[in-house]
Each structure stands twice: as C-alpha cells, then as structure tokens.
Amino acid sequence: MGLAKRIIPCLDVDNGRVVKGVQFVDIRDAGDPVEIARRYDQEGADELTFLDITASSDNRETMIHVVEQVAGEVFIPLTVGGGIRKLDDVLRMLNAGADKVAINTAAVAHPEFVKQATDHCGSQCIVVAVDAKQVAEGDAPRWEIFTHGGRKATGIDAIEWCRRMADYGAGEILLTSMDRDGTRNGFDLPLTRRVCDAVEIPVIASGGVGNLNHLVEGVIEGHADAVLAASIFHFAEHTVGEAKRCMQAAGIEVRL
Amino acid sequence: MQSIVIIDFGSGNLHSVRKAIEHVADGASVRVSNRPEEVVAADRVVFPGQGAIGSCLQAMDATGMRQAINEVIASKPLLGICLGLQALYEHSEEDGGIDCLGILAGRVKRFSAPGDSALKIPHMGWNQVDQNPHPLWSGIEQGSRFYFVHSYYVDSSEPTEVVGVTQYGVSFTSAASRGNLFAVQFHPEKSQRSGLKLLENFVSWDGADG
Numbered sequence: 001m002g003l004a005k006r007i008i009p010c011l012d013v014d015n016g017r018v019v020k021g022v023q024f025v026d027i028r029d030a031g032d033p034v035e036i037a038r039r040y041d042q043e044g045a046d047e048l049t050f051l052d053i054t055a056s057s058d059n060r061e062t063m064i065h066v067v068e069q070v071a072g073e074v075f076i077p078l079t080v081g082g083g084i085r086k087l088d089d090v091l092r093m094l095n096a097g098a099d100k101v102a103i104n105t106a107a108v109a110h111p112e113f114v115k116q117a118t119d120h121c122g123s124q125c126i127v128v129a130v131d132a133k134q135v136a137e138g139d140a141p142r143w144e145i146f147t148h149g150g151r152k153a154t155g156i157d158a159i160e161w162c163r164r165m166a167d168y169g170a171g172e173i174l175l176t177s178m179d180r181d182g183t184r185n186g187f188d189l190p191l192t193r194r195v196c197d198a199v200e201i202p203v204i205a206s207g208g209v210g211n212l213n214h215l216v217e218g219v220i221e222g223h224a225d226a227v228l229a230a231s232i233f234h235f236a237e238h239t240v241g242e243a244k245r246c247m248q249a250a251g252i253e254v255r256l
Numbered sequence: 257m258q259s260i261v262i263i264d265f266g267s268g269n270l271h272s273v274r275k276a277i278e279h280v281a282d283g284a285s286v287r288v289s290n291r292p293e294e295v296v297a298a299d300r301v302v303f304p305g306q307g308a309i310g311s312c313l314q315a316m317d318a319t320g321m322r323q324a325i326n327e328v329i330a331s332k333p334l335l336g337i338c339l340g341l342q343a344l345y346e347h348s349e350e351d352g353g354i355d356c357l358g359i360l361a362g363r364v365k366r367f368s369a370p371g372d373s374a375l376k377i378p379h380m381g382w383n384q385v386d387q388n389p390h391p392l393w394s395g396i397e398q399g400s401r402f403y404f405v406h407s408y409y410v411d412s413s414e415p416t417e418v419v420g421v422t423q424y425g426v427s428f429t430s431a432a433s434r435g436n437l438f439a440v441q442f443h444p445e446k447s448q449r450s451g452l453k454l455l456e457n458f459v460s461w462d463g464a465d466g
Contacts, residue, residue, distance in 0.1 A: 002423055004382045004401060041448065046382055072275050077403060077446050094269040099446060122307035124378060124405045125269065171378055171405070202376045225376055255382040255401045 004255040005219050006046035006226035007243050008079075008204060009233045011036060012053050016062035018234075019053070037070045040233065043240035045076065046255060049102070049174070049228060052082030060089075064096045071097025081129055081174070090117050094125060102174055104129035105147045108154055111168065118169030127204075128165040129174040132158035132191055143191050150178035158191065159198050166199040173199060174228070177207040184210025184231070192222030204228050212238055212246040219252050257283055260459065261298035263325075263340075264290040265305065265315040273304045273337065276445035280456040290315075292324035300459065301328045303439075305339025309364070309408075310351035312339055322357065329359065329437045333463035335455075336439030341432060342410060344439055350408050360432055360439075361414035367407060367425060375425045378407045385420040385430050385442070392438050392457045393419075400450040402442035404430075410441065436463035 011018045017031040037048055048070070052063045060083060067080055080093045081102025090101045101121075107114050107128050118126045131150055136142035143158035162173050175195050177188035187205045196203045205224035209215060209232055218227040232238050244254040260277055262270055270288050278286050287294065295301055303325065305312050316322050328334050336344055343356050348364035356364070367377050382401040387393045409428035412418050420431025420440065430441045438458065444451035 002383065003379065003404075006381050071271060073279075075272075075276055075279070075446060075452055076448050077405075095271060097271045097275065099269070099272060121269075123407075124306065124380075172380065200377050202378070202380050225381070 002253060004046070004253050005224075005247065006204075007044075007215065007240055007247070007254070008047045008049050008226055008228040009040045009045050009240060010049045010051060010206070010228050010230040012051050012230065013063060013066060013082075014054050015059045016066055033066050034069045034073070037074045040240060041074045041076055044244060044256065045240045046226070047077040047079060048074065049079040049081065051102075052080070054083075064092060067093060067096040067098050079127055079174075081127070086113070087116060087120060090121060090126070094121060098125075100125045100127050100172070102127040102129040104131065107165065108145060108147050108156070111164065114165055114168040114170055118171070123169045123171035123201075126170055127172045127174050128162075128170040129176065130158065130162060130165070130195075131176050131178050132188075132195075133178040134188070134191070141190060143188075143194075146178055150181070159194055162195050162199050162203075166201045170201060172201055173203045175203055175205055175207075180208030181206075183208050186210065186214040187218045187222055187224075187227075189217060189222045192218060192224055196223035196225070202226065212243050215243055216247055216250040216252065219247065220250065257285055258299040258459075259285045259287070259297070260300050260302065261295050262286070262288045262302045262304060263295055263321065264288045265312050265321075269306065270304060272443075272445045273302060276452060276455055277302065277459065280452055281459040284459065290319055290321075292320045295321065295324045296327050298328075298332070300333040300335075300461075300463075301325075302335045302337065303340035303343075304337040305343060307339070308351055309339055309342060309348050309356065310354055312343060313354065313356065316343075325357065326359070329435065331436070333436050333438070333458065333461050335458050336437070337445070338406060338441060338443060341439035341441050342408060344432070344437070345410060345412075348408060359437070360412070360417050360434060362410055362412035362417075362429065364408050365411050367409060378405050379409075379424045380405045382447075383422050383424060383430075383442075385422055387431070388419045388421075390419045390431075390433055390438070392433075392454055392461060394457050396450050396453050396457075402430075402440070402444065402447040402450060404442045406441060
C-alpha cells in the first residue's frame with residue numbers, strides 16, 4: 001500500500017495535431033489530441049504530457065485551445081511544455097487547464113525564471129525539463145545539459161543542474177536522455193539513477209522506451225518515480241493497461 | 257437550479273476544479289468568486305487551494321472570507337481541497353509556522369525525509385485512501401487511489417473527524433469531515449473516475465453528518 005509509480009504517455013503536438021503517426025484502430029481522427037488524450041485516459045494513463053514542438057507564436061494559440069479542450073473532458077493531471085519562455089506563458093497554460101507547465105530552454109537561459117515561476121504559481125505546477133547527453137564515459141561518467149533539441153551544448157553538469165532546479169523550487173524533473181531519445185533501446189539507466197538519487201523531488205524518466213520491460217527497468221534500476229513514453233503507445237503496440245500489468249508483475253506498485 | 261461557488265484566492269488554478277464540478281453537476285450554476293456575499297449565498301461551496309498557506313490566509317482576511325466560511329459550514333455543504341483541507345486546522349508548519357482557521361482539530365506538518373531518498377517531496381501521484389464510513393465515499397471502492405500533490409500533511413488530533421487515511425512515510429489524514437464539512441488532501445478534480453464520483457456525491461449531498 002502506497003504511492004504508485006506513474007505511467008505518462010507523451011503527445012508531441014505540431015500546430016494542434018499529434019505527430020508521430022498514431023494508429024489506433026477505433027479513433028476516427030488519428031491526429032486529434034483530444035481523441036488521443038481520451039483514449040489514454042480510458043486505458044488508465046496516470047497523467048498526460050503535451051509537448052508543443054512548433055515554435056511560432058501563432059501556433060501557441062492553437063496549443064492553448066487544445067489544452068482547454070482536453071482539460072474539459074479528461075480528469076487526470078496534464079503537463080504542457082514547449083516554448084514556455086516567460087511567466088505569462090506559464091499563466092496562460094495554467095489558465096487554459098494545464099496542471100503543470102514544463103520549462104526547458106528558458107530555464108537554462110535564465111535560471112531565475114524557474115524561481116520566479118515557482119514563487120508565483122507554486123512548486124507543484126512547475127516541471128523543469130532537462131535534456132542530457134553523456135559527455136564522458138568510464139570510471140567518471142558525466143552528462144551535460146543540451147538545449148535546442150539536443151543540438152546545443154551548454155557545458156552544465158546534468159546532476160548539478162537538477163539539484164539547482166530543485167533548490168529553485170521545481171516540483172518535478174522531466175529527465176530526457178538525448179542519447180537514447182528515439183532509439184527504442186531503453187532509458188539511460190545510469191543517468192536516471194544518478195539524478196533520481198541526487199534530488200528530493202520526483203523524477204520522470206524519458207527517452208528510449210522501446211518495450212514494456214524498459215519501463216520496469218526505469219523504475220527498478222533507474223529509481224524513477226514516473227516513466228514517460230511516446231511511440232510504444234502511439235503505434236498501439238501496447239496499451240497503457242498492458243504496461244501497468246507488466247510493471248505490476250515485476251513487483252512495482254501501479255494504479256490499475 | 258442549485259448554485260455552487262468555488263472560492264478564489266487569486267493564487268491557484270481553478271479551471272480544473274470548475275470543469276470537473278460542471279461535468280458532474282448537470283444544470284447547476286457553477287461560479288468562481290472571491291466575494292464573501294456570493295459564497296454565503298450559494299447552495300454549496302468548494303474551498304480549493306494551491307500554493308502557500310500564508311498567502312491563502314492573508315487573502316482570506318483581506319476579503320473577509322474567514323467569516324464567510326464559518327457561516328457556510330453552519331448551514332450548507334462545503335468541500336475543502338488540498339490547501340482547503342490544511343487551512344481548516346489549528347496550525348501549520350508552512351511559512352515559518354502560522355495559525356490557521358482552527359475549525360478542525362490538529363496540525364499541519366512537513367513530510368521529512370532525513371536520509372530516506374525513497375521518500376520524494378512533494379508527495380506526488382496516485383495513492384490509496386483507507387476510508388472511514390461517510391456518504392461521500394458512496395460508490396467508491398475501499399482503498400481507491402486518488403491524485404495527490406503536497407509537501408505538508410495533516411496530523412489530526414480528533415479521530416472522529418478523520419474519514420480517510422493515507423500512508424506516505426507517515427500515516428496521515430487524507431480526508432476529514434465534521435457536520436457539513438468534508439475536506440480532502442488529494443485532488444478529486446484530477447482523480448479520474450473515483451474523483452468525479454466523489455464530486456458527484458458532494459453535489460447531491462445534504463450535508464450534516466455521515
């Protein structure tokens with residue numbers, strides 16, 4: 001009896017449409033974020049994360065509309081990230097119905113922004129999204145923060161950065177391994193474990209999930225509080241329910 | 257048509273609470289208000305809360321909401337959510353220690369994790385509630401999970417007021433009730449089927465004791 005480990009499907013949204021080819025048989029419009037959100041909710045998703053992968057401000061309005069619609073019919077926590085640069089962006093997403101807002105590049109550019117956002121809105125609704133890449137292997141492995149979709153190095157140590165963001169009041173870390181993202185080879189477990197053990201706040205592991213056992217590894221070996229995946233759910237290879245039963249069979253507490 | 261008012265302190269995001277109440281209260285008038293006279297005039301009241309307790313209590317004093325809440329629970333159902341549970345107790349450790357409304361007996365304390373890396377703070381996610389009998393649990397299975405997000409918890413000193421208990425390092429009060437008052441630490445508006453069922457029970461509850 002206790003707190004369940006969370007499974008969080010992630011939806012990449014481009015101009016109001018979910019990308020990465022969703023193939024649910026019983027969904028009329030495979031790109032409609034509202035229909036997909038409803039489907040994941042019914043399957044037992046513990047939360048949903050929407051990442052706005054479009055950069056233009058026109059499309060930002062579209063995202064707000066998507067969040068409003070989803071929040072009106074899906075009653076589980078919603079996190080929205082992508083292009084959050086100022087306090088007004090945070091407030092607009094919260095007002096549209098997001099429960100948490102993920103800050104990534106803007107946190108690196110202006111770390112004080114995280115403090116400002118948590119002071120104003122409370123830690124519980126600020127997630128810091130961290131994109132990390134391994135820069136040294138061997139006995140003294142090291143990971144650094146990258147921005148702009150993993151293209152731009154910052155020289156910032158990933159573990160130190162996560163500790164600092166926790167000190168600044170972040171309620172949660174969304175940790176993505178840029179080495180593993182899109183590979184379907186599983187989470188970067190050493191990275192995940194180091195970050196999870198270094199901070200007092202919950203950590204969501206992300207990047208690399210290709211099968212259900214990867215989710216189990218993320219929790220048991222990576223010490224993650226929650227696991228996020230996109231493609232294994234989008235392509236309907238597995239339902240969220242299957243993922244939970246697999247985790248439960250491995251001795252992990254889940255919400256069924 | 258019944259009227260339901262959600263109290264607004266300007267601190268939290270009330271969109272979710274409002275949407276969920278509208279979803280279960282067919283045809284009701286659901287309003288968000290920071291005006292005590294509107295709160296007192298409603299048929300039932302939701303007292304949600306996010307953020308820090310100090311600013312919540314400050315806003316209540318500035319608007320005269322303290323008195324309004326006392327009037328409400330003397331005559332009609334009130335549902336407290338999250339900070340809206342904690343604020344009802346005598347004292348909280350948050351914000352350097354602060355006296356709260358003192359309507360329920362007990363104190364609000366911070367989860368502490370000395371050397372226990374397994375205990376993450378905030379307590380965030382789906383945890384089980386061990387229910388004591390109350391009409392608002394009707395149709396919700398014993399031990400059902402609800403969505404929590406909080407760093408402080410209620411340590412009740414009056415067992416008859418405890419209607420739900422949850423384990424997270426300690427055993428804490430996750431639901432409390434007295435008379436017309438029912439309050440929960442978790443977020444029913446984010447707790448899918450079980451949460452919506454609780455809200456549905458609340459909007460048809462006559463109040464005055466389970």
